[in-house]
Amino acid sequence: MSMRDDIAKVLASEDDIRARIKELGARITEDYKDKEPVFVGVLKGCFLFMADLVRACDVRCTVDFMVVSSYGAGTISSGAVEIVKDLSHDIAGRDVIIVEDILDSGNTLSYLKRYMNAREPASIRIVTLLDKPDRRTADVEADYIGFTIPDAFVVGYGLDYDQRYRNLPYIGVLKPEVYS
Ligand code: PRP
Ligand code: 7HP
Numbered sequence: 001m002s003m004r005d006d007i008a009k010v011l012a013s014e015d016d017i018r019a020r021i022k023e024l025g026a027r028i029t030e031d032y033k034d035k036e037p038v039f040v041g042v043l044k045g046c047f048l049f050m051a052d053l054v055r056a057c058d059v060r061c062t063v064d065f066m067v068v069s070s071y072g073a074g075t076i077s078s079g080a081v082e083i084v085k086d087l088s089h090d091i092a093g094r095d096v097i098i099v100e101d102i103l104d105s106g107n108t109l110s111y112l113k114r115y116m117n118a119r120e121p122a123s124i125r126i127v128t129l130l131d132k133p134d135r136r137t138a139d140v141e142a143d144y145i146g147f148t149i150p151d152a153f154v155v156g157y158g159l160d161y162d163q164r165y166r167n168l169p170y171i172g173v174l175k176p177e178v179y180s
Helices: 014-031 047-056 107-117
Strands: 007-012 038-043 062-069 082-085 095-103 123-131 144-148 171-174
Touching: 007 014, 007 144, 014 047, 014 123, 014 144, 038 047, 038 107, 047 062, 047 095, 062 107, 095 107, 107 123
Parallel strands: 038 062, 038 095, 095 123, 123 144
Antiparallel strands: 007 171, 062 082
16 A cells, blocks of 8 residues: 555645745745855754755755654654754854744744754744644744644655655645554
8 A cells, every 4th residue: 555545635735835935935035135044954854845945045055954853653742852963063143044844832943942042143033844833832933834734643745653754745634543
């Protein structure tokens, strides 16, 4: 059986994602035209979005990555954010753009924003491909949002369930029977 058989509904198709990233890229290009931002991708979920987003941004920039984990193998955030790999470069004085695949409870991004703020960057903005506002418990919002989605567990385009489905080229809602 194909992994596609585990998807109940497509929330953002490959075409939807491509078109939206083009729009986000145009906005970021305009907003950072006189700056040289550092895009900080939050792995692993961001790997496809980051790759497509930076190519849609016509700005001088650098890239860096952090690896963090808060979900373990389940579908609910454990609340505790673990830094598995830190920034490789100093962000003091830099214009930081944090790149996330999804903003859900907000635990991860509120932690990362505080963590990076302590390193005294010139500015921090957040870009997330997906925003699930109904689930927010932490006080954090994104500056650029690809798609606002309902409270359903989604996979694909970098997002996983138990490390799987990241290579699905679109965003889909996982059939509940797959994880229940
Ligand atoms: C996912 C996602 C975000 C976070 C969002 O990461 O990539 O970092 O959860 O959820 P929150 O707003 O409730 O904190 P995960 O810990 O699953 O790791 P991954 O990127 O390796 O999939
Ligand atoms: C994290 C996460 N990972 C995959 N799918 C979702 O819906 C998620 N929310 N938070």
